[in-house]
Amino acid sequence: MDREPTLDLWSHPQLLAALTGQDWGAVFRTYRKLTGLSQTKLGIRVGLAQSDVSDIERGRRLVTSNEVQARIIAGLGAPERQVAAGRHGVAPVAGLALPGPGPDEDLLTRVASVVESHSRVDTATLDWLDGLLAEHRRAEDVIGSRPLVDVMRQQLRTVVDMYSSARGSLADRVVRLASEHAQFLAWMAQDQDQTAAALAWYDRSHEWALEAGDANMAATTLNMKAHQAWSKGRATRCVRLAEASRWSSPGTSLGVQGMATQMAARGHALNGAADEAHQLLDEAQEVMGRAAERPEDEPPWMYFYSPNWFTLQRGMATLHLRDWQAAVDQFSAGLSAMPDAYRRDKTWFRACLAHALAGAGETAQALAVATACVPDAAVVGRPHSWNELHTTAGVLMRRSPAQGRQLVAALREFD
Numbered sequence: 230m231d232r233e234p235t236l237d238l239w240s241h242p243q244l245l246a247a248l249t250g251q252d253w254g255a256v257f258r259t260y261r262k263l264t265g266l267s268q269t270k271l272g273i274r275v276g277l278a279q280s281d282v283s284d285i286e287r288g289r290r291l292v293t294s295n296e297v298q299a300r301i302i303a304g305l306g307a308p309e310r311q312v313a314a315g316r317h318g319v320a321p322v323a324g325l326a327l328p329g330p331g332p333d334e335d336l337l338t339r340v341a342s343v344v345e346s347h348s349r350v351d352t353a354t355l356d357w358l359d360g361l362l363a364e365h366r367r368a369e370d371v372i373g374s375r376p377l378v379d380v381m382r383q384q385l386r387t388v389v390d391m392y393s394s395a396r397g398s399l400a401d402r403v404v405r406l407a408s409e410h411a412q413f414l415a416w417m418a419q420d421q422d423q424t425a426a427a428l429a430w431y432d433r434s435h436e437w438a439l440e441a442g443d444a445n446m447a448a449t450t451l452n453m454k455a456h457q458a459w460s461k462g463r464a465t466r467c468v469r470l471a472e473a474s475r476w477s478s479p480g481t482s483l484g485v486q487g488m489a490t491q492m493a494a495r496g497h498a499l500n501g502a503a504d505e506a507h508q509l510l511d512e513a514q515e516v517m518g519r520a521a522e523r524p525e526d527e528p529p530w531m532y533f534y535s536p537n538w539f540t541l542q543r544g545m546a547t548l549h550l551r552d553w554q555a556a557v558d559q560f561s562a563g564l565s566a567m568p569d570a571y572r573r574d575k576t577w578f579r580a581c582l583a584h585a586l587a588g589a590g591e592t593a594q595a596l597a598v599a600t601a602c603v604p605d606a607a608v609v610g611r612p613h614s615w616n617e618l619h620t621t622a623g624v625l626m627r628r629s630p631a632q633g634r635q636l637v638a639a640l641r642e643f644d
Contacts, residue, residue, distance in 0.1 A: 238263055239308050240385065240411075240433065246393030248307055253292040254285050260305055275304035350395040355402055358388060362409060363529055370533070370571045373609035374417035381417070385410040401441050408437035408446050409530065412453065419457050420573075422612045427457060445485050445528045448478040452489045459495055460613065467496030483520035484527040484534050487513045491542050498546035506546050514539060533574075537566040541578050548581060553589035560585055573614075576605040580617035587624040595625060596632045600639045607643035615640075 239245055241263060247255035261271055268282040277285075277297075284290035292298055302309060361384070369377050388407050395403045415430030431450045438446035455470035471493035475486060494509035517539050520527065527534065544559030560582035567575050579602040586595035599621050606614040618640060626633030 239306075240389060243392065245386075245389045249390055250393050251292075251298075253298070253301060254288055256301070256305070256307075257282060257286045271305075275301045350391045350399050350403065352399070354391075355399065355406060358384075358406060359529065362406070362413065363532070366413060366530065366532070367570070369413075369417065370573055371609075373573050374420040378414070378417055381410060381414055385414065404437050405441035405443050405446070408434045408441060408443060411437060412446060412450055412530070415450070416453060419453070419460070420613070424457065424461070428454065431457075444478040444480045445482055448474045448481045448485050448489060449528075449530065451477065452485075452492050455489070455492045455496065459492065459499060462499065464496050464499035467499065468493050471496055482527050482531070483516050483523070484531045487517035487520055487539075488531075488534075490516060491539065491546075495542070495546045495549065498549035501550070503550050506550065510543055510546060514543075533571070537563050541567070544578070544585070545581065548585055548588075551588065553585050556585035557582065557589055557591070572605060573609045576602050576610040577614045577617070580606060580610070580614045580621065584617060584621045584624065587621050587628060590628060592625055592629040592632050595621060596636055599625075599636050603639050603643060 238260075239248070241259070244256065244259045244263065247253075247259055257268075257271060260266070261268070266274075267279075268286070269279040272279050272282045275282075275297075277300075281290065285292060292301070301307070365377060365381060365384075385407060388403060388410055392400065392403050392407075411430050411434035415427045415434060418424075418427035418430055431454050435447055435450040438444075438450060451470055451474035455467045455474060458464075458466040458470060471489050474489035475493065490509055490513035494506045494513060497509065498506040517534070517536065520534070521536055524534075540559050541563035544556050544563060547556040547559055560578055564575065564578055564582060567578070569575065579598055583595045583599035583602070586592075586598060599618055602610075602614070603618065606618055618636070622633055622636040622640065624633075625636055
């Protein structure tokens with residue numbers, strides 16, 4: 230069946246590389262592979278006979294006419310800026326002005342040269358891009374996702390542009406790097422509650438991870454889709470996707486395995502299945518304990534992992550099971566050891582602590598914790614931390630209406 234093309238189709242590395250290099254035969258072949266179009270139907274879109282499409286794909290005919298090129302670009306919905314980039318060069322990698330030492334001038338020149346002239350990609354260039362992605366991940370912990378989305382989309386475009394210049398194992402590494410960028414974009418879309426966009430980016434990341442043979446990222450994308458299901462209250466979907474993450478990609482790191490196991494536990498907790506949740510939480514704790522002994526074996530996006538992080542995740546499951554005091558103890562212990570650099574996550578878990586305190590009947594303390602994190606939630610915690618504070622206000626209204634009204638008033642100041 231023919232599939233309607235979308236704008237995201239043009240972020241596929243092979244298709245984008247062919248377009249940027251104006252290799253129209255490769256554009257046709259790759260486009261048809263991705264969409265399922267026949268040569269005849271593709272010809273209809275671009276105003277060419279089937280025999281002409283065949284000749285172009287086989288290299289028997291070159292597309293030199295500006296008029297024909299314009300028909301192809303319009304008929305296939307290709308991004309015109311990318312064609313122009315192929316003719317005139319593209320901007321170097323986007324980035325934030327982040328603290329810490331920057332790359333040396335020679336390396337910056339190398340990156341710009343690869344992007345602008347399609348010089349062959351080298352290891353040092355990809356090492357630098359790996360480091361840049363890591364810095365952006367850490368920046369997102371502090372400033373939230375919104376300021377970074379456009380930067381990361383441009384950075385992914387730069388990575389994809391390099392595909393046509395990469396050879397051998399470096400080509401696989403470019404696809405892996407594209408997969409990591411797509412996963413980060415998915416996470417940021419999810420953080421902003423853009424469900425459809427997040428799912429599309431997770432699917433793209435998963436596809437590229439499989440192409441690059443990256444079992445850790447393939448499993449992570451499934452687990453992050455489980456997390457998205459959990460955030461929407463879809464417990465059964467959460468469990469099934471987390472189990473798929475656990476078993477569909479052999480060879481994953483212990484940390485990635487533990488992440489999927491605790492996610493399945495949280496799905497069961499959301500369903501009220503306490504025995505299954507506690508069993509999986511104990512299993513996840515054992516696996517993650519072993520992972521902590523060898524942090525060098527973990528992929529770079531697991532930088533945030535620590536035993537303390539697991540304590541906070543256990544608190545999430547306990548909160549679902551309405552074991553209020555246990556959740557209070559777990560959130561309190563986890564937050565006491567969480568660095569301030571994790572501003573967005575710390576705001577989320579403080580909101581969850583306020584919810585647990587309200588559920589436990591500690592209404593005065595719940596109000597104090599909740600009101601203290603309202604300013605950060607307004608800046609970096611929308612919609613998730615913000616919604617959790619509204620949930621806490623609802624619990625307080627039932628337990629202590631006067632304190633509930635105080636929290637509602639504090640939230641209104643930022644609405």
